Amino acid sequence: MDFSLEQQIKEFKKQRNTAKNATICYAPSISLNFDQSGDITACCFNRSFVLGRYPDNQLMDIWEGEKIKRLREALENDDLSLGCQQCERYIKNMNFEGVLIRHFDDHAPLSPLWKEKEKWWKHTFPSKSKKDFFAYPVMFEFELSNQCNLECIMCGGKWSSAIRKNRENQSAIKSPYDENFVGQIRPFLPHLKRANFLGGEPFLIHVYQDIWQDILDINPSIEVAITSNGTVLNPRARKIVEQLPNCKITLSIDSLQKDTWENIRRNGKFDILKSNLEWLISIGKVKSFSVCPMIQNRYEIPEIIQFCVDYDLDIYFNTVNGPLGGKIEGIHYSLDSNHKEELLPEVALSTLSENELLELEKFYLAHSFKGKYKKALNSLIFQIENWRIKKGVYVG
Ligand SMILES: C[S@@+](CC[C@H](N)C(=O)[O-])C[C@H]1O[C@@H](n2cnc3c(N)ncnc32)[C@H](O)[C@@H]1O
Numbered sequence: 001m002d003f004s005l006e007q008q009i010k011e012f013k014k015q016r017n018t019a020k021n022a023t024i025c026y027a028p029s030i031s032l033n034f035d036q037s038g039d040i041t042a043c044c045f046n047r048s049f050v051l052g053r054y055p056d057n058q059l060m061d062i063w064e065g066e067k068i069k070r071l072r073e074a075l076e077n078d079d080l081s082l083g084c085q086q087c088e089r090y091i092k093n094m095n096f097e098g099v100l101i102r103h104f105d106d107h108a109p110l111s112p113l114w115k116e117k118e119k120w121w122k123h124t125f126p127s128k129s130k131k132d133f134f135a136y137p138v139m140f141e142f143e144l145s146n147q148c149n150l151e152c153i154m155c156g157g158k159w160s161s162a163i164r165k166n167r168e169n170q171s172a173i174k175s176p177y178d179e180n181f182v183g184q185i186r187p188f189l190p191h192l193k194r195a196n197f198l199g200g201e202p203f204l205i206h207v208y209q210d211i212w213q214d215i216l217d218i219n220p221s222i223e224v225a226i227t228s229n230g231t232v233l234n235p236r237a238r239k240i241v242e243q244l245p246n247c248k249i250t251l252s253i254d255s256l257q258k259d260t261w262e263n264i265r266r267n268g269k270f271d272i273l274k275s276n277l278e279w280l281i282s283i284g285k286v287k288s289f290s291v292c293p294m295i296q297n298r299y300e301i302p303e304i305i306q307f308c309v310d311y312d313l314d315i316y317f318n319t320v321n322g323p324l325g326g327k328i329e330g331i332h333y334s335l336d337s338n339h340k341e342e343l344l345p346e347v348a349l350s351t352l353s354e355n356e357l358l359e360l361e362k363f364y365l366a367h368s369f370k371g372k373y374k375k376a377l378n379s380l381i382f383q384i385e386n387w388r389i390k391k392g393v394y395v396g
């Protein structure tokens with residue numbers, strides 16, 4: 001490890017709400033991520049250090065296996081070389097807000113949530129020692145399928161079955177997760193604190209509805225976090241969402257204007273989204289908006305922030321560098337001899353001209369928000385400024 005990375009890691013650790021001697025990342029000590037291919041890893045940033053696969057391995061064997069132990073040991077030594085390069089890049093760039101590691105800190109030893117778990121642990125298993133804390137994961141992250149009804153302009157076939165079929169003309173990805181998987185998850189539920197559900201569109205993924213029902217029956221106190229496009233809520237899903245006491249939904253909403261929204265979220269009907277949004281807000285289940293600032297909606301961002309202020313919702317901005325999975329010839333652009341023709345609209349703000357970026361920065365700076373909303377908008381402005389400055393260098 002070079003000295004500067006060591007220093008940056010030290011700086012990063014200072015900002016964390018964990019014990020001084022904390023491992024650099026608790027993900028493999030407390031969490032598992034299930035990817036649509038069947039790969040099981042410690043988190044969604046680390047896709048290369050695969051700990052095991054469903055259905056080839058049993059979950060408990062993975063949790064107690066040699067590979068996960070190697071990863072835990074590496075992280076205890078601040079070694080990010082076993083697939084953790086994305087977090088390493090964030091740390092090197094001093095982007096401490098974006099590091100996924102923080103996501104696990106709330107559930108790490110000495111955090112308030114951990115204290116709560118400690119109390120529960122002592123009460124439930126009085127004869128077991130403290131090292132048995134790691135006997136079960138406390139977080140699961142499910143990305144079990146790409147089943148999705150929409151064909152958003154910034155998305156790709158790995159995330160949306162509709163895009164894969166209609167835009168990319170590829171055969172469907174078969175998710176390996178089945179009833180047996182739901183059965184393997186069951187013994188872990190009494191120990192779980194949080195479960196994240198991603199997709200695809202979670203409300204279209206049948207196996208999720210079975211897991212939610214099990215959570216309701218076995219341990220309804222689990223925090224159930226669902227990231228949804230908000231366009232599909234069947235009666236069974238509505239009932240489960242209503243009943244789950246700790247269900248927190250993040251809605252991916254890039255516009256509150258029908259025309260813009262329908263131009264981005266292709267196949268979607270804005271009126272349906274609106275009525276689902278109203279219902280979810282009325283039952284208090286929406287926690288936040290996840291927004292993709294893009295060329296198409298760039299002047300609507302303050303309006304979306306104001307909505308979040310009015311309804312006391314958190315807001316997160318995704319950095320859109322282009323369509324998920326990258327641009328594909330014949331789908332996003334055609335090469336007609338020397339002429340490149342865009343077949344789908346460009347989405348990335350970074351492709352705007354220096355002047356357009358400057359104009360956007362000024363537009364955002366003319367809006368004032370407080371607290372977390374100000375912080376969110378400022379980091380978007382900072383990102384745009386960086387793109388503009390880089391262009392200035394290239395142009396010059
Ligand atoms: C792939 S979606 C899956 C969940 C669900 N279908 C949804 O739209 O919320 C997860 C998140 O990725 C965001 N997203 C989509 N395309 C993106 C892109 N090109 N860059 C960054 N984030 C993107 C979505 O807006 C959403 O918040």
Ligand code: SF4
Nearest residue numbers: 148150152155160229
């Ligand atoms: S962003 Fe979400 S809703 Fe849109 S196509 Fe991708 S997975 Fe589906």
